Amino acid sequence: MTQAHTEAGWNFDNSYASLPDTFFTKQNPTPVRSPQLVIFNRPLAAALGLQADALDGQAGAEVFAGNRIPAGAKPLAQAYAGHQFGHFTMLGDGRAILIGEQVTPEGERFDLQWKGPGRTPYSRRGDGRAALGPMLREYIISEAMYGLGIPTTRSLAVVTTGEVVIREDDLPGAVLTRVASSHIRVGTFQYAAKWGSAEELQALADYTIHRHYREAAQAENRYLAFLAEVIRRQAELIAKWQLVGFIHGVMNTDNMSICGETIDYGPCAFMDTFDPATVFSSIDQQGRYAYGNQPQIGVWNLARFAETLLPLLHDNQAQAIQMAEKALSQFAEQYYGTWLAGMRGKLGMFGEEADDVSLMEELLSLMQKHRADYTNTFLALTFDRLNGSELFATPEFAAWQEKWQARLARQSQSADDVLQLMKQSNPAVIPRNHRVEAALEAAVQDGDYSVLRQLLAALANPYAHSAEQAEYASLPPEACGPYRTYCGT
Template sequence: MKEKQERNETGWNFDNSYSRLPHPFFSRMTPAPVRSPKLAILNRPLAISLGLDTQALNSDEGAAVFGGNRIPEGAAPLAQAYAGHQFGHFTMLGDGRASLLGEQITPEGDRFDIQLKGSGRTPYSRGGDGRAALGPMLREYIISEAMHALGIPTTRSLAVVSTGETIIRETELPGAILTRVASSHLRVGTFQFAAKWCELEDLKALADYTLHRHYPEGEAADNRYLFLLREVIKRQAWLIAKWQLVGFIHGVMNTDNMSISGETIDYGPCAFMDAYDPATVFSSIDVQGRYAYGNQPYIGAWNLARFAETLLPLLHDDEEQALKLADAEIKAFPKLFYGHWLSGMRAKLGIFNEEEKDEALVESLLDLMQKHQADFTNTFRALTFDKAKGTALFESEEFAEWQKQWQARLDRQPHPRSESHERMRNNNPAVIPRNHRVEEALDAAVSCGDYSVMERLLAALAQPFAHSPEQEEYTTLPSPSGRPYRTFCGT
C-alpha cells in the first residue's frame, strides 16, 4: 500500500489509448531492468507541466521508473510497430530499443506519450541490444530542449538516467535511458506498416485514432482522411520551414522519423549549421547528402507523398480519384513551405509587409553568405544589432550594395526602425546549440561526471532570444579544423 501511495503522489496519471488499437500495431512488453539506475538530469519545468512532483522524481523511486526497473501505476508498457523508408529503402522497423509506458494526462487534460529510449530489447530489435549510450541520450536532451526554446515543435526530454551498465559499440560506453515526451509517436512509418502488413480495417482504425488524437476538428469533415492528409502536410511545411530558419539539419529524415503530429523527432545525427552552405551534411552515414540542409524541403515532400500513398484506399473508392485527391494535396506542399520560409526570412530581416522583390533580396544575401562562408546564426545576429563588420562577408563590396538595398526596403515600409529591430531580435537567436559546445558539455558529463558544463549550456539555450551578456561566450565559432564535424545515429 505504501508503494502505491508513493506512486500516486508522484503525479503519474496514465491512460493507454494506443494499446486499444488493433494488436498488429504493438507488442506488449516490460522494459528490461538495469543494474543501478541513477538520475543524471531531470527536466523540472517539463515535469511540473506534466503534473509530476519533482521531489518524488528526484529520488531512487524516480530513477527506478526512468530506468525501467519499476512500472508506474496505470502504465501499460508496449513497443510500437512501424515501417519506413530509410535512405529511400523500405523496410520493417518498430521500436527496437524503446518502450512506451503510456500517455500522461496533465492537470489541463492534455495527453503526452511517455517513452523510455534505451530500455532493452523488443520484438523489433532486429539483432540489436536495445540499449543506448549516455552521450547520445544527453545529446538528445540538449538539442530537443534547445528546439523547444526556439519555438520549434519537438519531442522533449524529461530525464536521463545512467544505468550502471556498459554497452558495446565501437568501444565500451556507459549505458543510459532517456525519457522522451511527445504529443504521440505516430509516424508516417506507422501508416506505411498498416498499409503494407495490416487489413484495411486496421488502417482505418489507425487513421480514425490519429484524427481523434491530433485533428479532432476533422472528424466531421466530408472526407475526414483527406482532411488528415492536408493537415499533416500543413504541419510539416511549417515545421521544416522553422528548421531552415535556424540552420537545423535533422540528418536522418527517414519516413519513420516524420511525426504525424508535426513534431521534430529523433535527434541522432542532427546538428546546427555554422557556415551557411545548402550542401551541409553532418551525419556519418549520409554519404550521398540525401538529407543535406538544402534537401530537407524536398525530402519532406517525398515523405509526405509516401504518407499519401498509405491513405489512398481511404480517400476514395475509385483508385484514380484517390490518386487525384492525394496528388493535389502533395502539390500544395512547396507553396506552403516556401510561404512559411519567406515569411520567416522577412521577419529575420525586420520586414513586416510584402514586396515582390523580397525573395531576390533574401536569396542574394544567402548567396553572399555561402560565397564568403559566413556563419548563419551570427550573420543575422550582426544585422540585428547593426554590427555588420569584421568578416569577409561584411567587408565585401557586394555586401555593401546588398545592405543599401536592404535599408531602402526597410525605409519603404510604414513601421519605424525600432519595430524592425525588435522584430529581428525576436526572430534571430543569439545562441544555438553549437556543435563544439555540445561536445564540450557531453565530454565533461560522460568522461568526468561533471554536469555543470551541460547545465550552463542549457541555461544559455533556454532563452535564445534574450541576447544577454551571459550568452556571449556561446556565440563564438569553433576553432578551425581540418576535419569536418561528424554526427552519428547513437544506436
C-alpha cells in the same frame, strides 16, 4: 518489477493500447544494475502534472530507468515500418518502450517513452540499449528546439544504468525518458498499409484523427482533410528548421511524426557556415538529407504517407491518387509561405514587396560565397555589428546592404519596431556543435554535468539576447575540421 506510487502525479490513460494488437507488443523494460538520475527536467515534469520533488532522486531514477513501472502505465513497443535512405523495411521500437500516455491537469495528452530500456520483439540484432552520450545529446538538442519555438519531442530525464553498452567502444549505458504528443509516424501508416488489414488501417487513421486532428473529422472527406493537415504541419515544421539552420540528418519516413513534431534526434546538428550542401551525418554519404534537400525530402516522405491513405480517400484508385496529388501540391506554397514570413522577420521587413525574395536570395548567396556563419550573420544585422566577417568587407555586401536599408526605409514601422522583430526572429544562441561536444565530453568522460547545465541554461530562452549568452555565439576553432555526427544506435 514493482510499480511506482501515484503520489508522484502519474495520470495515465493508455488509448494507443486500444488499437488492434498488430500495432504493438506489450513489453516491460529490462531492469538495470544501478540507475542514477543525472539530469531531470523539473519544469517539464511540473507541466505534465508530475511532482518533481517526488521524482528528483533515487525514486525517480528507478522509474526513469525502467526498474519500476509507474502506476497506471501499460508499457508497449510500437510496430512500424519505414523508408530508410529510400529503402523500405520493417522496423518498430527496437530500443524504445512507450510507458504510457500522461494526461496533464489541463487535459492534454503526452506519450512518455523510455529510450534504451532493453530488447523488444523489434530489436532485430540490437541490444535495445542506449549510450549516455547520444541520450544527453537528444536532451540538449530537443530542449534547444523547444526554446526556439519549434514543434518537438522533449526530454524529461536521463539516467545512467551502471552498465556498459558495447558499440565500437565500451560506453556507459543510459536511458532517456522522452515526451511527445504521440509517437505515430509516417512509418506507422506504412506498416498498416503493408501488413495490416483494411480495417486496421482505418482504425489507425480514425484514432490519429481523433487524437490530433479532430477538426478533420467534421470534413466531408475526413481522410483527405487529415492528409491536408499533416502536409501543412510538416511544411511549416521544415520551414522552421531551415530558418534556424537545423539539419535533422536522417529524415527517414519512420522519423517523420504524424503530429508535426521534430522526432528522433540522432545525427542532427545546427549549421555554422552557410552552405545548402551541408551534411553532418556519418552515414549520409550521398547527401540525401543535406540542409538544402530537407524540403524535397519532406514532400517525398509525405507522398509515401499519402499512398497509405489511398484506400480511404476514395473507392476509385485513380480518383484517390488525383486527390492525394492535389493535396501534396499544396506543400510548396505552405512551406514557402512560412519560410518567407520567417525570413522577412529575420531581416526586419514588415509587409510584402515584390523584390523581397531576390533580396533574401542575394544575401544567402553572398553568405555561401564568403563562408559566413548563418546564425551570426543575422545577429550582426540585427544589432548593426558589421565587423569580424569577410562578408561585411566586400563591395557586394555594401551594395546589398544599401538595397536592404532602402527596403526598411519604405515601411512605416520605426527603427525600434524593426529591432524588436529581428530580435525575436534571430536567436542569440543555438546549440553550437563544439559546445555540445564539450558538454558531452565533460559529462561522459569526467562525470561533470556542470558544462551541460550551463549550456542548457543559455539555450532555454534563445531570444533573450542576454550578456550571459554572448559567449555561446562564438565559432569553433578552424582547427576542429569538418564536424561529423553519428546515430548512436
